[in-house]
């Protein structure tokens with residue numbers, strides 16, 4: 001007991017003044033008798049208990065890493081920081097190529113103790129929080145979406161604040177709703193989304209910014225548009241059609257679209273999205289005038305995308321069978337995204353517009369299916 005009391009005293013003394021200048025705070029303790037969930041001051045990562053000066057590179061944990069975006073991000077970060085400095089995690093079993101490409105670990109974000117153990121044992125300094133249920137799948141299981149997207153986020157925020165991590169949480173065009181300005185949608189405006197996904201993402205933006213101002217958490221957030229990738233499948237979103245069209249066009253020459261032909265949404269090729277994520281994580285604190293930024297590349301309708309694909313594959317037949325849930329969601333989302341703050345503050349610039357996107361996707365999927373046919 002005296003040891004615990006002494007440790008508790010040391011821990012209390014270590015509490016510093018939060019960024020807002022208000023009194024030092026201890027975040028609620030979760031089952032830890034002598035280690036208060038303390039958080040330290042300043043809006044920079046420089047106070048970290050394991051700071052970048054102690055290690056050559058950040059030590060990164062990616063949650064929900066087996067979805068559409070995580071594997072690609074791990075590849076990019078491993079190139080930059082070294083294979084063993086980036087740990088992918090998920091609750092699913094990784095395919096063998098992913099398992100053998102670098103460290104993988106089981107992590108359920110609803111298990112706070114397990115998360116904390118991973119962060120401590122691996123001396124994590126950056127946390128990229130990708131676990132989520134996306135918009136369409138969230139509407140089919142609201143209770144699970146609420147647990148993963150909201151309760152899970154609370155665990156992540158507390159772990160990150162307690163261990164002085166730099167935390168990236170993606171938000172989305174889905175964080176806006178029918179009463180937001182839709183063409184274009186600025187960073188700061190009314191946000192009244194009508195999906196559990198959108199509500200949970202607005203909550204994440206606000207909680208992250210609150211922890212930043214109150215406790216000095218180095219929280220960074222980008223609102224991604226719909227992301228289009230060739231080698232990874234989307235996980236139940238409203239923008240999935242813009243990935244599926246390429247696979248169906250190459251394999252069957254036919255595509256049935258579940259959104260109306262004139263549904264305009266902001267979109268981005270995955271390489272731009274992952275690069276933006278790395279860039280905002282590496283941006284010097286003083287360049288960030290905000291903690292949540294819109295980023296964008298292009299904006300198109302299913303009809304415009306189909307026309308561009310048909311320039312390469314003129315025989316492609318496109319029909320429309322509208323999914324009412326997805327259509328209602330899409331109709332409430334931004335048509336165009338104003339990302340001027342990201343461009344001005346930390347130099348965001350996309351590489352892929354619609355023609356390059358289509359060419360790249362067709363090259364990738366075409367060469368993949370040629371390899372499959374040859375085998």
Ligand SMILES: NC(=O)c1ccc[n+]([C@@H]2O[C@H](COP(=O)([O-])OP(=O)(O)OC[C@H]3O[C@@H](n4cnc5c(N)ncnc54)[C@H](O)[C@@H]3O)[C@@H](O)[C@H]2O)c1
Nearest residue numbers: 064066067068069108109130131132170172224226227235
């Ligand atoms: N893909 C897009 O178009 C897009 C656009 C905007 C924002 N985002 C955001 O980017 C992030 C990654 O998106 P994605 O497309 O890779 O999503 P995804 O649905 O493909 O993958 C999410 C992953 O989370 C995992 N997961 C679910 N419950 C979990 C739990 N309890 N613990 C740990 N992991 C769990 C799933 O197994 C899955 O692998 C998400 O937060 C998403 O909201 C994605």
Ligand SMILES: C[C@@H](O)[C@H](N)C(=O)O
Nearest residue numbers: 134135172237238239
């Ligand atoms: C836009 C994004 O957040 C995701 N692709 C979805 O449609 O749900």
